[in-house]
Amino acid sequence: MRTFRIAEQFRSWIQAAAVVALVSIVAACGGGGGSSSSNNTLDPLNGGTLPASPTQQPIASNASNTVPITVGRGVQGVINIPTVSVSICAPGSTTNCQTINNIQVDTGSFGLRIVGSVLNSALLNALPVNSIGSSGAQLAECATFADGYTWGTVRNASVGIGGEATSTAIPMQIIGDLSASSVPTRACGSGSAENTVSDLGANGILGIGTSTTDCGATCANAATAATYSNYFACTNGASCVRTAVPLAQQVANPVAHFTADNNGVIVQMPPVSNTGQASAAGTLVFGIGTQANNALTAAQTYTTDTFGDLNNSVYNGTTVQAFLDSGSNGYFFADSSLAQCTGNLAGFYCPGSAQTRSVTLVGLNGTKSAASIGILSAATLFSNTSNYAFNDLAGQIGGNSSFDVGLPFFYGRYIYYGFDLTANGGAAPYVAF
The missing domain is CATH 2.40.70 (Cathepsin D, subunit A; domain 1)
Structure with a gap:
């Protein structure tokens, strides 16, 4: 039973001298x-x-509920990877913020995930790690993909995209901020770790599919979470054990928490040549x-x-x-x-x-x-x-x-x-x- 499906991401990396396809396990x-x-x-x-x-043709991305989508070489030369810019702020702050480019637009997953190494230290240190249980253990997540997984803590942040922003700080995943040795190897999916920009092919993932949380009742219910939860309670960043997580603490679809235009999204991409082209410019529209x-x-x-x-x-x-x-x-x-x-x-x-x-x-x-x-x-x-x-x-x-x-x-x-x-x-x- 697959209880947590982040989009199957099949990546082919184009290098200058030759074509090298690193296809996922499933592909x-x-x-x-x-x-x-x-x-x-x-x-x-x-x-x-x-x-x-x-x-x-996509509409102009100059309204408050729009943001440009770019398909191009990106950070690692990944083909067909649509990206946007996302702003992250420490909870309650309007100054301790950072805009991050090359975040993958993923309608098959749910929630925001940012590679920790792209955040400046002042912002990263100001993002509180969620705790779970009476012991106050750190909350971490193993987000599984068809070709690997991301591992890192769940932290709260305010999120802005285009002219829209979340009404409050929401849970998101910081990828790669925990030691690789802390990964629960028997419970963290298959494939390789994708905890760096190089491995992921982007600076992060913006999951804006139909669900408002990334796991839902399966992870919230203790009976099913014991076997299927992708969340873990980590004591001092180690000794991580699978745990149930209330919906309010699960990694959240940011658009569902916007103050307006929060009932869905529209992905608009232009036509491209049947033999391919260097880039494509689309528009992500918030609200339907x-x-x-x-x-x-x-x-x-x-x-x-x-x-x-x-x-x-x-x-x-x-x-x-x-x-x-x-x-x-x-x-x-x-x-x-x-x-x-x-x-x-x-x-x-x-x-x-x-x-x-x-x-x-x-x-x-x-x-x-x-x-x-x-x-x-x-x-x-x-x-x-x-x-x-x-x-x-x-x-x-x-x-x-x-x-x-x-x-x-x-x-x-x-x-x-x-x-x-x-x-x-x-x-x-x-x-x-």
């Missing part, structure tokens, strides 16, 4: 060979076809239906579970758990008819010609529609090492029970995330586009 699962497609500059589709690209610039105009609205999953979706006749995830740099799904790349690109798909596939997305409200996706050989796409924005990159995922609709789907679309407000008698969570 690398499975075998299969298959040839790479031709890098024919006259016909990069190599005789194949791709679905028509959507053409929506709260201002003139954030009306819900989507053609389809799909209600989801708390964590934004469309659990009754269908691909190739098989029921899959589909999710729209800006934190994944490609489409990831299982399809034995698609040739897989080899060598450094193993885990990505390299069909001999451009391909189109269709997944049927099904909401809990019964909304059903087919979403067409295009797939171009990763070898073709990565042959230009100056490009970081791609709308047709895809790779393999372990098993056939999931379909990760990653960032390529976002280009040329407005994708809406309505938060789960049912605990207060509000709207059910949904995604729309």
Whole structure:
């Protein structure tokens, strides 16, 4: 049972001299060979076809409820990683603050996580570590990813993004501020530690999916937390043991705590070339239906579970758990008819010609529609090492029970995330586009 799902983040690192793909554990699962497609500059589709690209353009990011999204080289040369700037302030202070660039926009996770090394010492030392239990042990979290985990304390901070800010200080994770020796090895997921900017590929993660907390009832309930909680009580930063954590102390979705425009977000990305381009500039809009610039105009609205999953979706006749995830740099799904790349690109798909596939997305409200996706050989796409924005990159995922609709789907679309407000008698969570 997976009780805590931060977005499956599949990363490929582009170096100046060569293409080196470091694909996550999930993406690398499975075998299969298959040839790479031709890098024919006259016909990069190599005789194949791709679905028509959507053409929506992002609105200007100059309103108080907007912030620019940038896809580019970033801090570590990670392809298809959308980033924004986030401001952090010590609780109760308007001066002890810092703005941090290159924070990944991740609609498949929930809560803010900042690499501790990017914070200045005055601010870091002013962020109080949450305590848990009668002994006052430090509260830490192991946030698990498909390709690794982040480990660090839970601290309170005031958060500002664009012209919006949280009404109070909220819990967030400081990545890498605890000794590596304190990691509870048998309870902290699999894969490698991602506790540095180099390992993470960004200065932090902004989780703004449909949930308002990152774990919810599973971690709050002592019976389930004993086995499944990703939170730990650490005595003097060590001897960390799994613990239950009340909702109010769990790492929180910052947007849900804004004083206004706090019921959801809209991720707006521009169209990009089918062969990729160097960068892309989008807009993150806060609130849905709260201002003139954030009306819900989507053609389809799909209600989801708390964590934004469309659990009754269908691909190739098989029921899959589909999710729209800006934190994944490609489409990831299982399809034995698609040739897989080899060598450094193993885990990505390299069909001999451009391909189109269709997944049927099904909401809990019964909304059903087919979403067409295009797939171009990763070898073709990565042959230009100056490009970081791609709308047709895809790779393999372990098993056939999931379909990760990653960032390529976002280009040329407005994708809406309505938060789960049912605990207060509000709207059910949904995604729309």
